[in-house]
Amino acid sequence: MSKIEKAVQYAESIASDNYHGYSQARRGDRDTDCSKIVIDGLKAAGFNTGGASYTGDMLAPLLTAGFENIASRINLRTGAGLQRGDILLRPKTATKGGHAAFFIGNGQIVQAQSDYDGRYGDGNGREIRKQAYYDSPFIYVLRYPEADPCLFAIKVVADTWIHKTPDASIESRDHIALAKDKLTLGIAEVSGTWGRIQNQPNLWISINPDYPGVVRV
Numbered sequence: 722m723s724k725i726e727k728a729v730q731y732a733e734s735i736a737s738d739n740y741h742g743y744s745q746a747r748r749g750d751r752d753t754d755c756s757k758i759v760i761d762g763l764k765a766a767g768f769n770t771g772g773a774s775y776t777g778d779m780l781a782p783l784l785t786a787g788f789e790n791i792a793s794r795i796n797l798r799t800g801a802g803l804q805r806g807d808i809l810l811r812p813k814t815a816t817k818g819g820h821a822a823f824f825i826g827n828g829q830i831v832q833a834q835s836d837y838d839g840r841y842g843d844g845n846g847r848e849i850r851k852q853a854y855y856d857s858p859f860i861y862v863l864r865y866p867e868a869d870p871c872l873f874a875i876k877v878v879a880d881t882w883i884h885k886t887p888d889a890s891i892e893s894r895d896h897i898a899l900a901k902d903k904l905t906l907g908i909a910e911v912s913g914t915w916g917r918i919q920n921q922p923n924l925w926i927s928i929n930p931d932y933p934g935v936v937r938v
Contacts, residue, residue, distance in 0.1 A: 722915070724767055726917075727767070728766040729806050729823050735833075736849045736851055742842040751842070755776065755820050755821045757775075758831075760774070762823070770782050776810065776819025777812055779821065783863050788808065788864060789863065789865075791863075792861050792862040795862050797856050797859055800824070804826070805917075808823060809822045809824060809830065811861075824854065830851070830852060830854050832849070834850065874908070875926070877934060881927065882927075883924050885924070
């Protein structure tokens with residue numbers, strides 16, 4: 722699994738657990754805010770985030786860590802060109818608040834948004850959540866080079882499985898068998914032995930050369 726994928730999955734796990742809520746005043750081990758969830762995800766994945774602590778000082782450390790600003794290649798109004806793992810950033814200024822989020826594919830972002838009840842945790846499931854992409858407006862799109870997918874076609878030559886995670890364990894797989902000899906297009910290679918199905922960020926397939934079920938064509 723790539724480092725940026727680990728960071729995104731960290732943010733998604735926080736969004737799915739209502740123990741964690743949004744708060745700038747209380748942000749810490751439990752509550753978080755838009756910048757902290759991104760920074761914490763990157764740290765959990767092994768990135769050196771330097772002195773990054775909020776939207777106003779994130780840009781330089783992330784560029785130093787190897788991220789590239791590819792905003793000029795993205796239609797920020799529609800989100801066209803975004804890839805899973807891209808960091809969307811509007812730095813805080815003296816006159817305008819900042820915002821940060823991960824793009825997670827399927828036209829969605831994951832973000833810590835707002836404190837709706839003034840309490841610890843996410844009382845209504847909306848404080849930290851996945852939602853449709855919108856232009857905040859964002860200024861920067863930061864992409865880590867390893868997140869660029871290598872698209873290729875595969876051919877299923879034996880019954881195989883779709884997995885929920887890049888993991889060969891039986892417990893992680895969806896009970897959906899792919900029929901033999903079915904040609905599947907648009908696989909996004911994420912690691913040497915696992916491919917993520919394009920536009921399906923939670924569906925993976927083994928492309929391990931030692932596993933006979935799938936071959937490139």
